[in-house]
Structure formats: structure tokens, C-alpha cells
Amino acid sequence: MLAGGSLICGVGIARADASAAVLRNGDFEAGLSGWQVTGTRTAAKTETGDTGAQLAHRSADRFAVSTSQNVVGLSRGWWTFAAYVRTGGLIGATTISLQGCGSDRYAVAPVTAQDQAWVRVAVSALVTSSRCTVRLTTKGGPGDWATFNRLTLSPGRVTRAIRGADLSSLAKNEDFGAVYRTADGRRGDAVRILADAGANLGRLKVWVDPADGYNTTSQVVATARRIKKAHQKLLVDFHYSDRWTDPGSQTMPAAWQGLTAPQVATKVYEHTHQVLTALKAAGITADYVQIGNEINPGMLWPLGQTWDVNPDDEVVGAQWDNLASFLKAGQRAVKAVDPRTQILLHLTNINNGVDSLTWWFDNVVSRGVPFDVIGLSYYGYWHGSLADLQAAISTLSARYDRDVLVVETAYPFTLADDADAPYPNIIDLDSELVPGYPATPQGQAAAFRSVQDAVAAAPGGRGIGTVYWEPAWTAAAGNGWDPADPTSGNAWENQALFDFHDRLLPAAHDFAPDPPR
DSSP: OOOOOOOEETTEEOOGGGHHHHOOOTTOTTTTTTOEEEESGGGEEEEEETTEEEEEEOOSSOEEEEEEEEEEOOOSEEEEEEEEEEEESSTTSEEEEEESSSSOEEEEOOOOTTTOOOEEEEEEEEEOSSEEEEEEEEEEOTTOEEEEEEEEEEESOOOOOEEEEEOTTHHHHHHTTOOEEOTTSOEEOHHHHHHHHTOOEEEEEEOSSOTTSOSSHHHHHHHHHHHHHTTOEEEEEEOOSSSOOBTTBOBOOGGGTTOOHHHHHHHHHHHHHHHHHHHHHTTOOOSEEEESSSOTTBSSBTTTBOSSSOTTOTHHHHHHHHHHHHHHHHHHHHHHHOTTSEEEEEEOOGGGOHHHHHHHHHHHHHTTOOOSEEEEEOOTTTSOOHHHHHHHHHHHHHHHTOEEEEEEEOOOSOSSOOTTSOOOOSSOSGGGSOTTOOSSHHHHHHHHHHHHHHHHHSTTSOEEEEEESOTTOOOOTTOOSOTTOTTOOOSOGGGSSBOTTSBBOGGGGGGSSSOOO
16 A cells, blocks of 8 residues: 655755645556656557556566656745655666755665565755656666556655764774774764765663773773764664664673662663763763664563563553653653753664554553654564565554654675674575665665665655664674674675775765765
8 A cells, every 4th residue: 555644854844745736647546647658669668557557667678768747837946746656676776866946856666576565765956947857767678677656746854854974883803903993994983974975873772880991981981082072963772781782682680680660760861861961071962862773662671671571460551550650761761861862762673563562652651651753673674575674664653653763774795704703694695685776886886875865765754864773883893793702703794885805895985964876
């Protein structure tokens, strides 16, 4: 089913109803009336699909076809052309564009071979000439094709306001000898290199008492200084644990074990307040704070656990109440240090269905938990299609009237291990990849850009950006995944944004607000 919703541009709602006055036959119910076909004309046709009439670009031979329409009478300012698209074949075969507006812009349609669901694609241009050409283009061979529906041209702009990088492992990596280089081989500071590429936010996780002494308050303050010096925003990610937390593990810090729920809530407040106060003393204000990390199953187990509990067990409600008290304690601490800091609640596993996410948020909302932003993890090889991601963003933003930020995403540029510090990669097989996106530098760049574009174009317009997870966690012997085991390895270096020769990869250029194509 195609989702609806008005286009929202950054801070304001565009007048979506204006599109009907300027774009003719955007649903192709009248065939190709109003549209011009150039190139391989036989490759463009209208047909009946699962949502009604649609435009198809396909051919039995190599082809290059464009379907376009000239529109006039546009007011000066930003306009957005959007289409629901499905594609097959090679990445980059299909684009949608705005041309002749005073500035030309285009967006690459994602490959949707994963489930062939419709994905909304949008591109914005600053109109200075009162007219534009909207264009749909597909180039390729027999395996390349695209179908289009629900085209609109509306005043307003889609933007990727937040283009972030999680730099939590950077300090330890550097201490164990990692170096970073620009694409042309010049050695530099990873924070600055990524900022120069266009990253405008740094994310840092906090552990309570980790075995390796990293991701503690002092480490967070030191790296946060570098992030702010690079003129980036700061997102602080509290795990409330001594090690990783995720849906499979939300371990209570060792020093807090055996405490009652009210006592743990006090510890949450004190820990949160202490870290943010240390940042404030260094002249740093967190722009966003996560209260917990991937907390679908709750956090601070067993007191705040909400998964894997018998639904008929009377303790379930008490555990939700405990979780709410922990979240509220964290929120109070954040606002006590600086009321301008935005509170973010972070979930994952959108592949379990949007209902699993609304179930969680309904429970915390019903208990009066305050928050400002919804955070999601999205890894295409685990969490479903881009259509699933857009559905989650649209449903959650509409239901809870909150913006949505994808705080974790990544993709491999190779399936190989770095010979300098070999350790089995989390993603190391072709069968694990997202169909249509190879594990190459170009495939990584296309995957990262597709996620960013899907977030920005999600119906409702409240996807505010994307954070790449651990782009600087390259292979450095000694900096493995387990803080308690110095011999553990890094299973992530093939998804970093620096290659095995320490050089910046092409995907990093997609941090730019309007990256080169």
C-alpha cells in the first residue's frame, strides 16, 4: 500500500495541495497524457499494477529513456518533486530530477529487489525561473527496470538535516595505533576529515564502569571537545551498563546490582547528571541525549526488562513501571543540566513490524515518559527494506508527533578481513548483503545514500537525518569488541568509512548536504 502524508521541509509544512495545480497526470491514470518521452521511446509505457495505473521503464535490449513534463507558473523558492518508485537491476540506473529551475538537482532511486515494495523518492531544487522540468530517467540493459506512481510537485524542501557519525571507538582506536587519511592519502584527524566531508553531528556512547576504561566520562569529554571544535552537534548515548547494550543484552552495571528499582532510578539520575555536568564544565552542551540504547526489551535488567516475560505474569506491569521510572530519571537529569537538550528514545528491530514499535511507545507514553525525538537503528541486511524504514518513520512520527532520527546505519565496502588485525566480520557473505548493493566502495556509498534519501523522503516529512555507526572503527590490534578481553577482535572494520590503507572511502562524501553524483 502506498503511504500518504504532506511534505514537511525542515521546520515548516509545505502546501502539498498545490501540486495538483502544476503537475498533470501524476498518477498516470490518463496514460502518458501530459508527459514527453525521449530516448528509447518504446521503453516507456503505462500499465496496470498492484496500485492501479503506473509508468514503467523497461526493455528487452539496452536502453536509455526519460519521461518528463514541463511545469510553469511556479513561485520562487524551494519545490520538491517526489515519486513512489520500484526498481530492479544495477544501482544508479534510475533517477528522478528537477531541471531548468535555476538549479538542477536529482536523486538516485534505490534498488528495491529486497521486497519490491514502493519507496518514496524526493528531490528539491531552488526555483528562480518560474518553471521546471520534472524528469524520470532509466538507463541500462534488460535487467534494469523501474516503475513509478503517485508523482507530486509541491512547494517546500526535503533535507538531510542531521548527517552524523558515531565516533565512540575513535579514542581507543587511536591509542592502539590507528591513523586516518583523506582520500588522497594525507594523514589527519578523523573527526575533522569526516566533518570536512559533511558530517555535522558526532555520537558518543557512555558506559558506567567498563573494564577497558574507555567510553567513560573523561573519554566522552575529550572526544566531545573535538566534535564541537569541528562545529558539529553532539549526541550522547547512555547505555547504563558497563558494556554494550542491545536487544540481546541490557546488563545492569556491576555497582548497581542488588539495588531496588527506586535506588537504580537514583543512580540513573546521578550518572546522567554527572556526565553532562562534566561536559558543561568543559564548555560543551549535548544537543541530543539518548536515554538507553536499543531498548526494545527495556533496560537495566532484570528490573526494567519488558521482553521474554510471560505476559500473564503480574510482574510485567511492574517492570514497565520500573522502566518508565528509569527513563524519567534520565530525562530529569538531562533537563536539569540544560533544558535545551533534546531527549531521544532509541529502538531497533523494525523488521518485527511497526506494531512492535508502537506497542513499546504506547506503554511508555501511557506512563508519562517525556521525550523529544524518536531514534531508530536501521541496518538493511537485518531490519527489512527501505519501504519498511519509511513506514516506521511515518507511523511513529504521526502517532507521537515527534521527529525521527536514524541513529545507527552502516554497510560493508568489502567482505574481506583487514590482514593487520584479522577477526571474522559480522557481515562476511554475499548472501547477507542487501540485494542490489554489492560489498564494494561504490555499493557502500550507494547503500548509505539510499538510507539517507529514504529517511528524508519518508511520507510526513519528519525523518530528520541519519547517523553512520562507527565509521572510524578500523582494525587496530587491541581494540576489539569486548572491553573485558584485549584479545577480542574488531568484526566491523569492513563497514568503516576508512579502507584497509586508512584512506577515506567514497561513502563519506555522502555526508555532504548535496553530495556530488
